[in-house]
Amino acid sequence: MSKVAVVTGGTRGIGEAISLALKELGYTIAANYAGNEEKARAFTDRTGIASFRWDVGDHQACLDGCAEVAEKLGPIDVVVNNAGITRDGVLARMSFEDWNDVMRINLGGCFNMAKATFGDMRERGWGRIVNIGSVNGQAGQYGQVNYAAAKSGIHGFTKALAQEGAKYGITVNAIAPGYIDTDMVAAVPAAVLEKIVAKIPVGRLGHAHEIARGVAFLCSEEAAFITGSTLSINGGQHMY
Numbered sequence: 001m002s003k004v005a006v007v008t009g010g011t012r013g014i015g016e017a018i019s020l021a022l023k024e025l026g027y028t029i030a031a032n033y034a035g036n037e038e039k040a041r042a043f044t045d046r047t048g049i050a051s052f053r054w055d056v057g058d059h060q061a062c063l064d065g066c067a068e069v070a071e072k073l074g075p076i077d078v079v080v081n082n083a084g085i086t087r088d089g090v091l092a093r094m095s096f097e098d099w100n101d102v103m104r105i106n107l108g109g110c111f112n113m114a115k116a117t118f119g120d121m122r123e124r125g126w127g128r129i130v131n132i133g134s135v136n137g138q139a140g141q142y143g144q145v146n147y148a149a150a151k152s153g154i155h156g157f158t159k160a161l162a163q164e165g166a167k168y169g170i171t172v173n174a175i176a177p178g179y180i181d182t183d184m185v186a187a188v189p190a191a192v193l194e195k196i197v198a199k200i201p202v203g204r205l206g207h208a209h210e211i212a213r214g215v216a217f218l219c220s221e222e223a224a225f226i227t228g229s230t231l232s233i234n235g236g237q238h239m240y
């Protein structure tokens, strides 16, 4: 039986590319999403990959969602914590809700998904968890205290959980993407984006599949000795 991988936010953007890359490796994929039914349906029709709707920021929803995936597809071997949102603004204008939503979904989602799956992985003696951080969690970014804090937290979460998983055959790693051409980046005003691209040594935005290849490698058998690491894929923007 093939291994089962859950990709949160797996129906579009970077997550879609990750779902496809892991499918290519032979995994059975469950692509989670938050609420964009149209994109999720189109993704499932196009790829044949099952999609499952729940909010990764909701602890019980993650427990229930993962139980449903396990029942339908089999026990979960791989989790890619990719779901994420931005609620940008300088501190003076950032509401508590903007802070809390980003922490709850981007960082809390990693905790919730690990709680839902880590125990079973430990019992079966094998697992792969990949958390999607960000260059802005490594370097900081103006107008993103919430996002930078959550993404930076993901890198600490990764190193700590890696220590717990190591003796059970579970690796826990992070990928820190730079700016990737997705809907999330399309929301950045063109003038701001132009300045950002000017600072990327390779001179362009990244492509979702360039992140997905890194995730696929970290989820493979060959990456068993890599744990607690962060792989930066950012066109040389921030050398960390």
Ligand code: NDP
Residues within 6 Å of the ligand: 008, 009, 010, 011, 012, 013, 014, 015, 032, 033, 034, 035, 036, 037, 039, 054, 055, 056, 057, 081, 082, 083, 084, 085, 105, 132, 133, 134, 135, 176, 177, 178, 179, 180, 181, 182, 183, 184, 185
């Ligand atoms: P997109 O905005 O294009 O897609 C986000 C995905 O996450 C969607 O599938 C969305 O579901 C899902 N999602 C959002 N909130 C939730 C939630 N509460 N529960 C479940 N799913 C949720 O994002 P990207 O593909 O650009 O980004 C993917 C990840 O990569 C994020 O964590 C982001 O922070 C990170 N990243 C992105 C960079 C970039 O330049 N694009 C750079 C660095 C990091 P739905 O379709 O239903 O809305």
